[in-house]
Amino acid sequence: MGRYLGRKGLIYALTLFVAVTINWMLPRFMPGDPISDMVSRAGLRDPEAAARMQAYYENLFGLDVPIWQQYLNYWGSLFSWPPDLGISMWSFPRPVGDLVMGALPYTLALLIPAILLSWYVGNKLGALAARRKALDNTVLPVSYLLTATPYMWLAILLVWFGGMQLGWFPSSRAYSGNLVPEFSMSFIGSLALHWVLPFLSLFLVALGGWAIGMRNLVIYELESDYSNYLGALGAPPRLIRKYAFRNAMLPQITGLALQLGVVLTGNIVTEVVFNYPGLGLLLLNAITSTDFFLLQGIVLFVVIGVLICNFVIDIVYVWVDPRTRTGLQGASA
Template sequence: MSPIMRFILRRVGFLFLTFIVFMLIIFALPRAIPGNPLSTLLSQLFQQAQANPELIKAVYKRLMDEFGVGKPVHIQFIDFISRTLRGDLGTSIAFYPRKVGEIVAAYLPWSLGLLIPATLTSWIIGNSLGALAGYKRKSAVDNLMLPVFLTLSQTPYYWLAMILLYVFAVNLGVFPIGGAYSSGRIPSLTFEFIADVLSHYILPFLSIVLSAMGGWAIGMRVMVIYELGADYINYADSLGLPDRKLLRYVFKNSMLPQITGLALSFGTILGGSLITELVFNYPGTGYLLFRAISTLDYPLIQGVFILLISTLLLANLIVDFVYAYIDPRIRTGYLGE
């Protein structure tokens, strides 16, 4: 077997075992919350019991069997694993009788449309400004940028979201207060609807970009300063290599940790920015997860977390391959070249 195949099988096997461990955690945590997940549904049934008690008893038994609440915990876990591996995330309790996959699919595009552009924008701007500050270290540019980066990186994104909402939506009335689009509008590809969506989009987008940009910039600034003092740069400089070529080497090596951070950010993106989506009442997966926890909707909680963990593990696998492609030292160590 070739070295690259051994590497791939080893990584995939490790990630599969990690996935099973996470499945156990995902299964156990919702059940640690006190309360009966079927209480809301059952209370609605009991209110109608006088009308047709036999029918209510039959529906009650069917619900208990469908969600497996009355079964032993180990049986529930085995059913949970087998259904998940078949791609069946179950039926939501709060949105009964809708399937979890159907509900997540309805909320997922809003999170992806918000978080992917915001993450990429903050990553590109933050790394570019951080590289400039690192190259111009101890200059007026660095002295001006660094306090801004530190302030943004230490500002909680939900606090920044509330400030933006209060100033630009409540006080100035420039943007809508919340939601993904105005109530009463029917989603369509018309210019009016797209403009309405964009007006609701700007504040959540800015709150995520500004709060994340500072962390990316600080990380890149530190890496650039470290690489500028490395032996290979000093040696290359003594050979007379032009500054432009030296900076290309510095930037390439400085980007490795940032690429890891970006991949891991994409891995957690499907969980949504929970507080940001709550502040702006934005219908993403983070907002959906909050509703699921509030109603003790076990299948929906599990479905969102399974999606989150799966993308996180996939992101880790992609990072391994990207690292091996970018850095020859890692490729040599992993693949035995």
């Protein structure tokens, strides 16, 4: 087990190095000059003053050194304590870390319930549909419809129907504009109401994919040789379904790791549609304002989060799959 974790840790460390390097490179290939944009927004008419401001900003953001030195400085700032992600050009002079940490709770409040609940409910519905014809005739078409629906389209539909037509839920922001974030029942209630529609947009699309996957896997397992053999031995159908469900869960656990990137992409679009102040909306602001440092900080948090979740899922897979544990024990013997 130790060798397995060490090998996985080395792979993830190498992946993190490559991802961080690409994350540093991509903003610098974007068109436009953010420093010139900041100087132009100042509205200086004196060319000499504008040149001095340009030089000041280039020195402040570390852009007055060679590109290789900028790369080494970036790694050095990441390994400092606390890590220094730089200063935002879009929200100057606020640190990038403060902006990201301010938006992160809103994104996690959407992602974690949407991912876990859609995975759990989708697997349960898919397993039930695999052995009940009446349920299969309804769950399967609805699941195909949901999983084929783009996140943005469903978000717009929910805004129109749930927010504008029915008026049940707010269709924009994370809380009412007349409230200040604080630990109070009025703020928590407003936060919950504004959370419902963005959550449903992520939950429903992911739910359809999990239900289809589990339904097909359970049917495959129920028709496999070991299920037929257990039936011939007189095993009760409940026991056969139990083994089929457990075996069908293994690919779904692997699929959970693979779907994290897809759900994160959908979350970005959803937050933009609902003007929800999470990392997705912050990322849009960073791109439109050519904010190198804010863009790097957001993507860095996303990369680290996805890698940590995948590593945890790898460990969980070893724990739930006895064949993997047996293979590891045989390799260490």
